[in-house]
Amino acid sequence: MxxxxxxxxxxxxxxxxxxxxxxxxxxxxxxxxxxxxxxxxxxxxxxxxxxxxxxxxxxxxxxxxxxxxxxxxxxxxxxxxxxxxxxxxxxxxxxxxxxxxxxxxxxxxxxxxxxxxxxxxxxxxxxxxxxxxxxxxxxxxxxxxxxxxxxxxxxxxxxxxxxxxLHKDTSEIAHMREASLRSSRVHAEIMKSQLIGKSEIQIANLIESLFLSEDMQWTSYESIVGSGERAVMLHARATQKKISDGELILIDAGAEWNSYCADITRTIPAGKKFSAEQRALYDIVLKAQKAILAAVKTGTTIQALHELGLEELREGLLGLGYDKNELALDLSQLMPHSTSHWIGMDVHDPSAYYDDNGQERRLEEGMCFTVEPGLYFREGFKELAEFEYLGVRIEDDVCVTSTGCEVLTSAPKETDEIEALRAKA
Ligand SMILES: [Mn+2]
Missing domain, CATH: 3.40.350.10 (Creatinase/prolidase N-terminal domain)
Known part of the structure; x- marks a missing residue:
């Protein structure tokens, strides 16, 4: 510049x-x-x-x-x-x-x-x-x-x-793309790493050393590593807790390139494979995330995408074979955060979500934001008891284009891809 x-x-x-x-x-x-x-x-x-x-x-x-x-x-x-x-x-x-x-x-x-x-x-x-x-x-x-x-x-x-x-120009988008690419490679590298027996802090340190190897001098935020029951905490700060086989690990980590941030979450099994329950939950979140990504285009709003995501999550949970009338789904408990936030030089870019007339901001080309649906089963969910203490979030960063959006981040997220990488650990 x-x-x-x-x-x-x-x-x-x-x-x-x-x-x-x-x-x-x-x-x-x-x-x-x-x-x-x-x-x-x-x-x-x-x-x-x-x-x-x-x-x-x-x-x-x-x-x-x-x-x-x-x-x-x-x-x-x-x-x-x-x-x-x-x-x-x-x-x-x-x-x-x-x-x-x-x-x-x-x-x-x-x-x-x-x-x-x-x-x-x-x-x-x-x-x-x-x-x-x-x-x-x-x-x-x-x-x-x-x-x-x-x-x-x-x-x-x-x-x-x-x-x-709010509107990124081509040079800014190039930096966003590079931050996303390098941060995605770090997630893929973690997926290939032996994690059982390591502490969350050791994994966070490994992530940050990989960012440095990618020549990224600043993380976008303090890396989140939440394993087992701690995956249900939205912002789990890595602790000395050791990773055990059978757990899910929620990793929310990204770093900056030329002062532009990436923000990526992946949820992976500690061992080689997802359990049946983990996979069922993961598939629901992934399907919802893909539906949102497919719906990003100029003219729609962040709020509309959030509603679409909630609807997909609800359908996914109802599709598990429960009696629809008995299943009281409180999605504000299961998905208690916004699906998206602006991203750019700040991981939460400071732009408003409403326009000058107080209307929900309509998406335009060059706007960048995250798409990060999740499901978090804290204790006390009697009806879906098999999911208690499971937490899944999948987060990518997008830039709105004339035809839809460019998904900037590319860390693997299909269960088969993740399991293939976990097998290499
Ligand atoms: Mn985020």
Missing amino acids: EAQNYLKRRLDLATRYSNTLFVISSGTESMRSHSVAYRYKTPSDFLYLTGLNLSHSYLIIAGKDHYILSDAFARTSSVWGEEAMIAANEQHLLGDLKCESLQKLDEILHDKISQFDRLAIPMGRDAHLDQKALSLVSFKRRDRRRLSAVPLALSDSRTLVGSLR
């Missing part, structure tokens, strides 16, 4: 919200001990709009005037390196950005704000900026009375930038 691509994004944002002055912080490192910081990760909005990996800085978008405020530009010593080097590496991305020192924040804000009706910042992420914004609103309250009856508004920038990030 070149400087002009980022400039275009900033201008798109400034045009869409022409009454809004944006200040977006790049954040600071959190300390993990006396002198050592956690690894710094640039907030997605800042990266999306600048391409710069630069902590301790602010991006200001005031119409056509765009500023980057950082003290990194002033540092000339390369003895300790880091900050100054990052600026040098990414110098070509600066383009038309006006570089100023951090001390200029107040001056630029006060200078520019009278041209706007609203100030947007990532609220609650940067106490210094939160305080600055509140002071500015308070300060402007007095002189705005002579210009307008409308007070200066304060808004969260993430929702506004999120509206741009």
Whole structure:
């Protein structure tokens, strides 16, 4: 990506919200001990709009005037390196950005704000900026009375930038595809691994080492490994629990490529084969997932796809031979989460699920989201007792196209494919 691509994004944002002055912080490192910081990760909005990996800085978008405020530009010593080097590496991305020192924040804000009706910042992420914004609103309250009856508004920038990030361009989709491909290979590798006797943490560590071998530097989220009864927990954090033969293992893991996330869930047997009950449940979820994938197209909605998935799951469970009148199916218990979420630079991309008129967002080309139906039988399901403590989720990532969708993720999910890989363990 070149400087002009980022400039275009900033201008798109400034045009869409022409009454809004944006200040977006790049954040600071959190300390993990006396002198050592956690690894710094640039907030997605800042990266999306600048391409710069630069902590301790602010991006200001005031119409056509765009500023980057950082003290990194002033540092000339390369003895300790880091900050100054990052600026040098990414110098070509600066383009038309006006570089100023951090001390200029107040001056630029006060200078520019009278041209706007609203100030947007990532609220609650940067106490210094939160305080600055509140002071500015308070300060402007007095002189705005002579210009307008409308007070200066304060808004969260993430929702506004999120509206741009909803549609992925071709370069973004290429990164999504690569993140999905590499993450899928890691799932396939796990399917070939000996798992019985290992702890969930050992499996999570193995997954993360495989992401690193794929040259993926960040996981999209903390990998979920839930085995046996723990598979029914939606977000099971890996524990020291050892994997036993006969269990199902739910693995929800994905990593980033060029700051774009993959999010994949596969549910596999600990041993070589699914049991009859496990397979029956798995087949119901897989059939529902495929039905949803086949229904993704422009014009439909995430909510409609969710309803379709629930209907498929209900039919699948009713098809197990139970007396339909006796079987009280509470799907909100068995499938207690949404089928989909937006995905992109964040695993849960911050775009809204409703449009500006409060209607469910209709899918358009370039929108990316997950399709992840599941069934989770916690204790107390008397009627379907053979499934107690079984949990299955199958999750892929898709991008809406003109003819339907491209399924970006490709980890094996047919029971025969999975069993063939488990046989190699
Ligand atoms: Mn997900």
